[in-house]
Each structure stands twice: as structure tokens, then as C-alpha cells.
Amino acid sequence: xxxxxxxxxxxxxxxxxxxxxxxxxxxxxxxxxxxxxxxxxxxxxxxxxxxxxxxxxxxxxxxxxxxxxxxxxxxxxxxxxxxxxxxxxxxxxxxxxxxxxxxxxxxxxxxxxxxxxxxxxxxxxxxxxxxxxxxxxxxxxxxxxxxxxxxxxxxxxxxxxxxxxxxxxxxxxxxxxxxxxxxxxxxxxxxxxxxxxxxxxxxxxxxxxxxxxxxxxxxxxxxxxxxxxxxxxxxxxxxxxxxxxxxxxxxxxxxxxxxxxxxxxxxxxxxxxxxxxxxx
Amino acid sequence: xxxxxxxxxxxxxxxxxxxxxxxxxxxxxxxxxxxxxxxxxxxxxxxxxxxxxxxxxxxxxxxxxxxxxxxxxxxxxxxxxxxxxxxxxxxxxxxxxxxxxxxxxxxxxxxxxxxxxxxxxxxxxxxxxxxxxxxxxxxxxxxxxxxxxxxxxxxxxxxxxxxxxxxxxxxxxxxxxxxxxxxxxxxxxxxxxxxxxxxxxxxxxxxxxxxxxxxxxxxxxxxxxxxxxxxxxxxxxxxxxxxxxxxxxxxxxxxxxxxxxxxxxxxxxxxxxxxxxxxxxxxxxxxxxxx
Numbered sequence: 001x002x003x004x005x006x007x008x009x010x011x012x013x014x015x016x017x018x019x020x021x022x023x024x025x026x027x028x029x030x031x032x033x034x035x036x037x038x039x040x041x042x043x044x045x046x047x048x049x050x051x052x053x054x055x056x057x058x059x060x061x062x063x064x065x066x067x068x069x070x071x072x073x074x075x076x077x078x079x080x081x082x083x084x085x086x087x088x089x090x091x092x093x094x095x096x097x098x099x100x101x102x103x104x105x106x107x108x109x110x111x112x113x114x115x116x117x118x119x120x121x122x123x124x125x126x127x128x129x130x131x132x133x134x135x136x137x138x139x140x141x142x143x144x145x146x147x148x149x150x151x152x153x154x155x156x157x158x159x160x161x162x163x164x165x166x167x168x169x170x171x172x173x174x175x176x177x178x179x180x181x182x183x184x185x186x187x188x189x190x191x192x193x194x195x196x197x198x199x200x201x202x203x204x205x206x207x208x209x210x211x212x213x214x215x216x217x218x219x220x221x222x223x224x225x226x227x228x229x230x231x232x233x234x235x236x237x238x239x240x241x242x243x244x245x246x247x248x249x250x251x252x253x254x255x256x257x258x259x260x261x262x263x264x265x266x267x268x269x270x271x272x273x274x275x276x277x278x279x280x
Numbered sequence: 281x282x283x284x285x286x287x288x289x290x291x292x293x294x295x296x297x298x299x300x301x302x303x304x305x306x307x308x309x310x311x312x313x314x315x316x317x318x319x320x321x322x323x324x325x326x327x328x329x330x331x332x333x334x335x336x337x338x339x340x341x342x343x344x345x346x347x348x349x350x351x352x353x354x355x356x357x358x359x360x361x362x363x364x365x366x367x368x369x370x371x372x373x374x375x376x377x378x379x380x381x382x383x384x385x386x387x388x389x390x391x392x393x394x395x396x397x398x399x400x401x402x403x404x405x406x407x408x409x410x411x412x413x414x415x416x417x418x419x420x421x422x423x424x425x426x427x428x429x430x431x432x433x434x435x436x437x438x439x440x441x442x443x444x445x446x447x448x449x450x451x452x453x454x455x456x457x458x459x460x461x462x463x464x465x466x467x468x469x470x471x472x473x474x475x476x477x478x479x480x481x482x483x484x485x486x487x488x489x490x491x492x493x494x495x496x497x498x499x500x501x502x503x504x505x506x507x508x509x510x511x512x513x514x515x516x517x518x519x520x521x522x523x524x525x526x527x528x529x530x531x532x533x534x535x536x537x538x539x540x541x542x543x544x545x546x547x548x549x550x551x552x553x554x555x556x557x558x559x560x561x562x563x564x565x566x567x568x569x570x571x
Contacts, residue, residue, distance in 0.1 A: 020371055020382060027445060028385040030400050031392075033411065037403075049411045087300075095297035098290050110294065117305050119498075121506045121554050123527040124547040127534050128308035128315060131322075151304030154297055183289045212393035214509040219535065230395040234513060237399060244409070251396050262391040266384060273390065273450055274457045 034255075038248040045244045060249035064236075068250045072225060073232035080142055080228060081210040084149035088157055088206050089199060091150075096161035097191050101173065111162070117155035126219050133220055144220040145228070149213065153206035160205075160275045164198035165191065201272035204265060211258060229254045309551060316545030321538050333545035342521050343546075346529040347553070349436050353507055353525070354557070356440045357447070357500035362493065364444070365451030370481055372452070373459045383456070387449035394446070398513030401442040405429050429515055432522035439523060442510060447503065451496050458492035459485060494565045498558055505554045526550045 037045060038060060039053040048054075065071060099111055129148060130139070138144045172194075176186045192199075214230045221227055227235070233254050237247045262269055316333050320326035337343050368386065372379045389397060404412050405428035413425045428438040462485065470480050486493070508527035511517060517528040524532075530550065534543025 016371065017378075020368075021378075023368070024382040024385045027448075028388065030404065030445070031388060033404075034396075034400050046409060049409070049414050091296040091300065094293040098293045102286060102290055104287075104290055110298070113306075114297075114301065117301060119502055119554065119558060120305060120309060121502065121527070121550050123506060123508050123530065124312060124550045125305065125308035126531070127540060127543045127547055128311040129304065130534075131315070131540065132303075132308065132311070147300060148304050151300050154301045154305075158297065183286055187293075208391055212391075212395075214393065214395050214512070215531075218512075219531075230393045233399070234395050244403075247399075248403075251399055255392050255396055258391045258393075259388075262388065269391070270383075270387065270453045271457075273387075273453050 034248060035252055038245065038252040040245050040248075042242070042244055057245055060245040061253065064246050064249040064253060067246070068232060068236040069224075070229070070232060070250060070253055073227055073229045074253075076142075076226055077211055077228040077230075080145040080149065081207055083142060083146040084153065084210050085203060085207055087146065087150045088153045089202060092154055092157035092161055092202065093192060093195065093199065094187065095154075096158050096165055097187055099158065100162040100165035101191075111158075114155050114158050117152070118159070122152060123215060126215065129216075130219055139220055140223045140226060142226070145210070145213075145216055148216055148220070149206070149210040153202075153209060156205060157202045160202055160272075161195060161198050163275075164195055168194060198275075200265075200268055201275050204261070204269050204272045207261070208258060208269075309548075312544040312547040312551075314544075315541055316548050318541040318544075319539075320541040322540045326541065329541070333542050334549070336542065337545055337549060342524060342529060343526075343549075345521050346524040346526045349524060350505060350507075350526050350553075352436055352440075353443060353504040354501055356443060357504045358497055360440070360444045361448050361451050361500060362496055365448050365455055365496070366486070366493070368448070368452050369455035369459055370485065373456045383452065386452055389446040390449045392446070394509035395513055397442055397446050398510045401445075402429070402514050405438055430519050432519045435515055435519060435522045439511060439514060442514070443504075443507070446510075450499075454492060454496055455489065458489040462488050490565075494562070497561050497565060501557050501561055502554055505550065505557070526553070 033049075036052055037049075039056045039058070040060075041053075041055070041057055044051075044054050095114075099107060125148075133139045133144050138147070172190060173186060176190055181189065212230060213228075214234070217228045217231045221231065233247075233250050236250055315326075317328055317330060318326040319329045319332075368382075372383050404410055407413060407425075407427050407430070410428070412428065416422070416424045426434060429435050466484060466488065467480075470484050505526065507525055508531065511523055511525050511528050512531070515523040517524040517532060526546065527550065530543050530546040533539050533546060
């Protein structure tokens with residue numbers, strides 16, 4: 001290769017990197033803007049949209065927390081997210097254990113039944129689910145969110161978990177049966193601990209999904225005291241449209257848990273997203 | 281393990297998952313097809329009207345508008361997100377500091393709630409206080425300032441950047457992990473044959489991860505058809521149905537106009553359309569893969 005060609009190649013690659021970094025800045029900027037704007041006064045927000053805050057208005061956060069009743073919304077989000085997470089983990093692990101490690105008739109059919117769920121557009125179930133929940137008197141309860149979140153998390157959870165369980169060597173069962181452990185013992189004491197990496201993936205995926213969900217909460221919850229964070233934030237923005245610092249502080253508070261979780265478990269989150277790729 | 285000794289366990293272990301899944305995912309889909317044949321306001325008697333709802337949908341210009349908008353979303357996802365993510369994945373699949381940082385930055389929107397994403401972009405596009413118009417003004421491009429979300433000719437296109445912004449990260453990660461699974465020998469062989477850069481991408485990397493690209497396309501289609509939150513937050517389907525999607529059309533018909541039967545019929549239409557689209561894309565991409 002001549003030195004001229006090398007030069008061109010080098011020049012090209014630095015243009016590439018410059019473009020890449022520009023792309024990176026463009027993607028991160030809206031998020032950065034959200035956080036710095038949350039600290040601004042309205043004047044600051046109007047006059048210097050790109051600048052850092054003149055005075056950092058920490059009280060935007062305390063005011064948002066109080067006036068938007070974010071405390072309640074935060075608790076509600078936590079209850080429904082953790083609630084559906086616990087149910088999902090347990091029943092998906094059980095089902096995946098059976099689907100991955102036992103031989104029985106109709107196994108393929110059951111597996112396919114779950115996998116099809118990944119392709120069903122969530123919103124097409126809104127109307128009938130609303131009617132169903134109304135009839136069984138669950139509208140405006142935590143269950144109105146926990147059960148649907150669980151149901152929609154199951155296909156991905158079972159997909160990820162059973163793929164993982166299939167990769168564990170077959171001798172595990174034999175060994176534990178010789179030791180005199182029953183199936184339940186095998187499940188609780190051997191299989192669950194062994195599938196921790198896959199369980200972590202499922203945990204992150206379904207937590208993110210239920211923490212961030214808007215449409216189910218919008219339709220199934222109308223009681224103010226039960227509203228989850230995304231719903232609370234959206235309503236608050238409608239009501240306090242002109243206090244920008246306050247609204248943005250509320251939005252920032254609502255993203256803190258998932259962003260922290262993301263920063264800590266980054267690798268796992270990314271792996272999880274790939275593993276759950278066939279979801280949608 | 282054999283069936284006889286563990287039959288009870290198998291049934292017991294599968295039952296909770298099957299029940300919840302069937303009751304809250306599967307049955308609703310069947311039910312909405314059934315409710316679609318009724319005229320029902322949510323209270324009182326439901327009246328059987330056959331396929332009238334479906335006929336009305338077919339004759340409703342708002343439905344066609346929504347369908348067209350949904351197609352715009354699908355196209356933006358398939359021809360926007362997938363190529364961008366693919367190029368980024370090729371450039372970022374190694375692991376130095378900068379690459380790792382960029383990957384994380386691009387993925388970050390994936391962990392934010394769509395509500396927050398929609399609200400951030402609403403502020404960006406705001407005609408008076410928005411940073412986009414402010415930026416254009418300070419660059420001396422006054423004439424480019426627009427009513428991004430309230431001009432019914434451009435509103436739907438204004439929704440595409442947030443859509444792409446929020447999902448590129450997912451496809452990026454999927455493609456990176458696919459690229460990392462290509463055995464090293466393949467690259468060595470390519471190098472010996474003198475293939476590099478773009479050439480290598482087109483004739484080696486892309487064919488080798490074609491299966492993953494297919495999955496990504498299905499995800500794009502089903503994901504775009506599921507879009508609701510973003511549009512609901514940013515425009516509520518307006519102005520004058522300019523940004524209406526199938527899901528917002530369904531939501532508005534059901535919960536704003538209280539037409540449960542009609543809304544259910546739209547739901548069923550959404551399921552049918554998405555299965556058709558996914559089927560077609562599967563067929564198209566697997567033919568392309570075999571060539």
C-alpha cells in the first residue's frame with residue numbers, strides 16, 4: 001500500500017470518528033438537556049436554553065416531589081413493578097424448568113403458544129382487557145397492572161430462561177435424584193441458583209418494562225392515589241405546563257432509578273436486551 | 281426425565297404461567313374479535329351488528345390515514361434504524377473506551393420511559409421555547425423555523441427522530457453481539473483475499489448476520505405497530521388526525537367516543553395487519569437470504 005493511500009485511509013477514518021462522536025453527542029444531548037434544565041428557573045430556561053443553570057435550583061426537585069405527589073406515584077410504580085416481577089420470575093422459572101428439562105406430549109405446542117405472544121401488539125388487548133378487568137372488579141387496583149404486566153412479560157421470560165436451562169448438562173437431575181432430592185427440591189435448591197444469570201436478565205427486562213409502561217396504567221387506573229410514575233408525570237405536565245423547571249425535575253426524578261440501574265448493570269442490561277431480542 | 285413419575289409436577293408447574301398468559305394475552309385477542317361484531321357503549325346492552333364495524337373501518341378515512349402513518353413508522357424503522365444501527369455496530373463492535381462510551385450513550389434512551397422521551401422531544405420542538413427553533417435562529421436560519429408538531433403536513437415526520445433516537449440502541453446491541461459471534465478465521469480469510477472496509481461489510485458481515493437482521497426487521501415492524509405512547513404524549517394523534525396511528529385511533533374511538541365494539545374491531549384489524557406484515561417480511565427476507 002502506498003503512503004498516499006494510507007494517508008487517505010487515515011483521513012477517512014478520522015472523519016468517521018468525528019461523525020461517530022457527533023452522533024454520540026446528538027444522542028446524549030436530549031438527556032443532558034433534560035437534567036440541566038431541571039435545575040433552571042423559568043427565565044433561565046427561556047433565555048439560555050443551551051447554557052448551564054445560572055443558579056442551580058435544587059428546590060425544583062423538592063417542590064416537584066411534593067406538588068406532583070411523586071412520592072405516592074413512586075411507591076405505586078415500585079409496588080406494581082416488584083409485584084409483577086416476583087410473580088413473573090417464579091412462574092416463568094417453573095414453566096421454563098419443565099419446558100427445558102422434561103419430555104412430554106404437546107411440549108412444542110405449549111412453547112409455540114408462549115412464543116406467539118411476543119408478536120401480539122399490546123394495544124390490541126387494551127379494550128378487551130379493560131372490559132375483563134371491569135367485570136372481575138379489578139380496575140383501579142394494583143392487580144389491574146400486576147397481572148397484565150406479568151402476562152406480557154412471560155413470553156420473553158420463558159424464552160430467555162428455557163434457552164438458558166437447556167444449556168445446563170443433563171446429569172444434574174440424576175445426581176440430585178440419587179441424593180434423594182425431589183423435583184421441588186431440585187427446582188428450588190439446584191435449578192433456581194444455577195439460572196441466576198438468566199434470572200438477572202429477566203429481572204431487568206421486566207422491571208424496565210413495567211416501570212416505564214404508560215398505556216396500561218392510562219387505561220386501567222383512574223384513581224389518583226394509584227397512579228404510577230409515567231402517568232403522574234404526564235398528568236402533572238398537563239396541569240403545570242408553564243413551570244418548566246418543576247416539570248423537568250419531576251421527569252428527572254422518574255428516570256433516576258432506571259438510569260442508575262442501567263449504569264450499574266450495563267453489561268447485563270445489554271445482554272438481556274439481546275437475549276430478549278425476539279420479544280418486541 | 282420421564283413423564284409418569286412427574287406428571288403432577290409438570291401440570292402444576294405449567295399451570296400458573298399458562299393461566300395468566302391465556303387469560304390476559306390470548307383470550308383478550310379472541311374476545312376483541314368477538315366484541316368487534318357488536319355495537320356497545322360500555323354500559324347497557326350490546327347489540328349484534330355483524331361485520332358493520334369492520335365495514336365502517338374500511339370506509340373511514342381516519343383508518344387509512346392511521347394505516348399510512350403506521351407504514352411511515354415501519355419504513356422509518358426498517359430503513360432508518362436498521363441501517364444506522366448496522367453501520368454503528370460495525371464501527372463500535374470492538375471494545376476501547378470511546379467505543380464503549382458511545383455504545384452506552386446510544387443505548388441510554390432504551391431505559392427511559394416513552395413518556396419522558398415524548399416530553400423531552402415536545403420541548404425540543406416547542407415553537408416558542410424549543411431548542412430546535414432557537415438553534416435555527418441562532419444559526420441565522422430563521423426561515424427554517426417551523427411549527428414542528430402542529431403543522432399537519434410535517435407533524436408525522438417530526439415524530440420520526442424521537443422514534444429512531446429511542447430504538448437505535450436496541451438494534452445496535454443486537455447487531456454487535458451478532459458481529460462478535462462471527463468466527464475470527466472468517467475475518468482473517470477476508471484479509472488474505474484483500475477484502476476490507478465496505479467490501480467486507482457487504483460481502484461477509486451482512487450475509488453472516490442475515491438471520492439477526494431478519495429478527496431486527498420483525499422487531500421493527502411489530503415495534504412500530506405497537507407505537508402508541510410516544511404519539512399519545514406528543515400529539516394525541518392530532519392535528520386533525522395528521523399523526524393518528526392505528527393504536528391511537530383505537531384508543532380514541534374506544535375511550536374518547538365510548539365505542540367499545542368499534543374499538544375492538546380496530547384492535548382485531550391491528551392484530552391481522554401486524555401478522556400479515558410480519559409474514560410478508562419473513563417471506564421477502566428469507567428469499568433474499570437464499571440468493
